Amino acid sequence: MMREGSSEENVLGDLKKILEKDLNFSSGKIIGSMCTMPHDFAKIVFNKYIETNIGDPGLFPGTEKIEKECIRILGSLLNNVNAVGNIVSGGTESNILALAHSRNLHDVKHPEVIVSDNIHHSFHKAANLLGLKLIPVSYSEVRSDSSAIKDKINSNTIMIVGTAGTTGFATFSDEDRLETEEEIQIKENVMIARPGGISIIIGLVVSLIAFYLFFPIVEILAVVVTSILAFLVGIIDDRRVMGGWFKPAALAFCAAPILLLGAYDTNLAFPLFGEVKIPILYLGLVVFMIPVMGNTINSIDVLNGVASGFTSIASFSLTIVLFILQNYEIGIIALCLAFASLGFYKYHKFPSRIFPGDSGALVFGGAYGAIAIVGQVEVIAAIAILPAIINSFLFLSSVKKIIEHREIKNPTSHTKDWKLQTTADKLAPITLVRLILAKKPLSEKQICTEIFKLAIFSGILAIITAFMMGVKI
Amino acid sequence: MSTQIFAFIFSMWILILVGGGLMVLFVGPISFAGFGEIDPIINSGIKVLIALILIFIWIFTLTKIKNWIFQRQTSS
Numbered sequence: 001m002m003r004e005g006s007s008e009e010n011v012l013g014d015l016k017k018i019l020e021k022d023l024n025f026s027s028g029k030i031i032g033s034m035c036t037m038p039h040d041f042a043k044i045v046f047n048k049y050i051e052t053n054i055g056d057p058g059l060f061p062g063t064e065k066i067e068k069e070c071i072r073i074l075g076s077l078l079n080n081v082n083a084v085g086n087i088v089s090g091g092t093e094s095n096i097l098a099l100a101h102s103r104n105l106h107d108v109k110h111p112e113v114i115v116s117d118n119i120h121h122s123f124h125k126a127a128n129l130l131g132l133k134l135i136p137v138s139y140s141e142v143r144s145d146s147s148a149i150k151d152k153i154n155s156n157t158i159m160i161v162g163t164a165g166t167t168g169f170a171t172f173s174d175e176d177r178l179e180t181e182e183e184i185q186i187k188e189n190v191m192i193a194r195p196g197g198i199s200i201i202i203g204l205v206v207s208l209i210a211f212y213l214f215f216p217i218v219e220i221l222a223v224v225v226t227s228i229l230a231f232l233v234g235i236i237d238d239r240r241v242m243g244g245w246f247k248p249a250a251l252a253f254c255a256a257p258i259l260l261l262g263a264y265d266t267n268l269a270f271p272l273f274g275e276v277k278i279p280i281l282y283l284g285l286v287v288f289m290i291p292v293m294g295n296t297i298n299s300i301d302v303l304n305g306v307a308s309g310f311t312s313i314a315s316f317s318l319t320i321v322l323f324i325l326q327n328y329e330i331g332i333i334a335l336c337l338a339f340a341s342l343g344f345y346k347y348h349k350f351p352s353r354i355f356p357g358d359s360g361a362l363v364f365g366g367a368y369g370a371i372a373i374v375g376q377v378e379v380i381a382a383i384a385i386l387p388a389i390i391n392s393f394l395f396l397s398s399v400k401k402i403i404e405h406r407e408i409k410n411p412t413s414h415t416k417d418w419k420l421q422t423t424a425d426k427l428a429p430i431t432l433v434r435l436i437l438a439k440k441p442l443s444e445k446q447i448c449t450e451i452f453k454l455a456i457f458s459g460i461l462a463i464i465t466a467f468m469m470g471v472k473i
Numbered sequence: 474m475s476t477q478i479f480a481f482i483f484s485m486w487i488l489i490l491v492g493g494g495l496m497v498l499f500v501g502p503i504s505f506a507g508f509g510e511i512d513p514i515i516n517s518g519i520k521v522l523i524a525l526i527l528i529f530i531w532i533f534t535l536t537k538i539k540n541w542i543f544q545r546q547t548s549s
Contacts, residue, residue: 270493276501280517281524379493386482397536435478450475457479461486468490 034091054087092122099126099159105418106158106351107445114152115161123161132158139163155353196344197238197359200308201231203340204367208333215329219374222263223333223367229254230294230366234359247298247362251291254366255373258286263374270379271468286373293369293385298361299395300388300451302433303444305349307356310455311364312341314384317459318371321380321466330375337367350445380469384462387454391432398430415441477542484538492531500524 006014023029025037038046049063057064067087075083088094103111111132115123116139127134135157137148149160205224212220233250258264266282267275278285301307315338322331341364347354356364372381382389411434412420421441422434436442436450500523508515 268496270497271490273494273497276497278501278517278520280513281520284521379489383486383489386485387478390478390481390485393532393535394539397539432478436475453475454478454482458482461482465486465490 091120092125095120095122096126096129099123099130099132101418102159103130103132107443108156108158108351110156111158112154112156113159113161114149114157116163118163119161120163155351196348196354197231197234197357197361197363199354200340200344200356200360200363201227203343204336204363207336207340211332211336215332217329218261219263219330220333222258222261222374223370225257225261226254226290226370227363227367229257230290230362231359233294234357234362237358237362247295247358248291251294251362251366252287254294255287255290255370258290258370258373259283265376267376268378269376269469271465285378289373289378290366290369293372293381294362294365296385296388296392297365297368298358299392300432301356301361302431303350303448303451304352305345305448306451307361307364308341308345308348309448309452310385310388311368312338312345313452313455313459314381315341315368315371317384317462318368318375318377318381320459320463321377321384322375324463324466325377325469327375327377330371334371334375337364337371350448377466380462380465383465384459385455386458386461387432387451394430394432394435412437419443420447481539481542484542485535488531488534492527495527496524500527 025035052060052063054060054063054067070087071083071085072081075081086097088097099113102113112135113123113127113132114135114137117136118139119134119136123134126132133156135152137152153160204227208220208224212224230251233247233254236250237247264282264286266279267277268282268285269275297307297311300310315334319331319334319338322328322334344354344356344360348356368381368385372378375381410425411423411428411431413423415421419441420433420437420443422437428434432451432454433447436447442450500520503516503520503523505516505519506512
């Protein structure tokens with residue numbers, strides 16, 4: 001440490017001496033750089049506001065406002081007016097931040113990033129820092145055909161990086177050729193089959209028919225035909241936007257096979273108190289049960305994996321209940337639904353590679369309702385799906401009418417780090433997810449876990465109720 | 474919040490058990506005779522009416538419980 005400081009003249013002299021080895025833009029010797037001589041007006045602005053700090057929005061809210069406006073403008077240029085982000089001082093830092101956000105957002109065990117082989121060196125640094133695997137694609141291939149990228153996309157892919165221009169050779173990815181993942185899916189139908197309800201109905205029907213070959217009971221046929229009809233209702237709703245009353249009304253007709261095949265008993269069993277015989281009233285209950293179950297499961301199909309995971313837990317609970325009640329054949333039918341939904345869950349869980357659509361969700365609900373009726377466990381089946389019933393109840397009590405989900409305001413919004421938070425919009429409906437988020441924002445995966453915990457709790461209550469069926473007070 | 478939702482599910486379960494008891498003890502045994510062949514229809518009609526009243530009371534009670542458990546969240 002020098003006891004006395006150096007004069008300004010000396011400092012400037014030293015700097016001139018050291019930096020005379022540098023090139024400058026006015027020399028005309030720099031031919032390949034992303035930077036240029038700063039604009040004269042930019043110099044004035046920079047000098048005038050040099051003390052501001054974008055990293056401290058509490059002291060500099062005006063600077064933060066400019067940052068947000070810049071992000072909005074840049075986002076709108078890239079067709080995303082809702083873009084979020086930060087302005088940082090260098091490309092390396094910005095690339096590291098973008099990759100870190102993408103990694104945290106996707107929550108994948110072995111994350112991969114598809115990059116062209118002319119990518120900026122900062123991506124190699126970032127990948128090393130963040131534990132990411134870079135999947136290089138030949139730059140020339142990308143320029144001519146986007147299938148080179150498509151071939152590399154898998155469930156570990158968290159980002160596809162395009163280059164707007166490289167410094168050394170001024171090479172760039174043709175942005176028109178860089179399709180979004182969604183566009184690739186729409187064109188090629190390679191990643192997400194939407195709706196994927198067909199796979200659920202095939203899985204369920206095939207397993208039930210195989211079971212029918214060994215145990216030819218009419219209850220199996222009733223569940224099969226009801227599920228197929230529910231699937232057809234869902235397919236119509238997937239392909240055409242139908243009114244809010246379409247699904248309940250159409251699903252009511254799906255109960256017809258149960259009535260026509262006589263696969264029901266008019267006694268409604270309750271725990272602790274025994275049965276009540278309601279011959280005509282029960283027919284109404286059958287017609288009522290399928291739409292209620294279908295729409296209840298459909299209404300909880302709000303996040304990746306929830307509908308299939310929830311149905312799987314509820315069906316396993318129902319299987320245990322039916323085994324406790326020594327109704328083994330129907331228990332195996334419930335087991336078929338449990339495994340069909342579990343198999344689907346493998347691909348539906350976050351991050352989803354397939355969505356059930358209305359066709360899938362209504363198959364879940366229709367089959368579940370039909371099993372409840374033919375197994376004479378209507379009340380217990382309702383207990384096993386109480387979280388979904390609560391969701392419908394909260395929704396209806398806040399909206400106060402039956403409407404199509406596309407008509408409602410979103411009850412949640414995203415935080416900057418892409419977690420979900422409850423919306424401030426007072427007109428948005430209250431839902432189960434909104435209540436789960438009331439305390440703090442959560443990631444999609446965390447919300448699913450919370451819903452599954454509630455489903456397991458309800459399943460335990462259903463099993464306890466099954467034991468109470470044999471007890472009379 | 475999760476604890477409150479668990480509590481709400483538990484309340485619903487209790488309400489279902491109580492509602493079931495009411496159905497079996499009071500609605501089930503109801504029987505009217507003297508109208509000839511339409512006896513079953515009249516009996517079912519009355520049972521439907523009572524069941525609807527019970528459902529209304531059930532939903533009303535559930536709404537009160539919901540408001541009590543989720544007061545702050547549901548008023549936002």
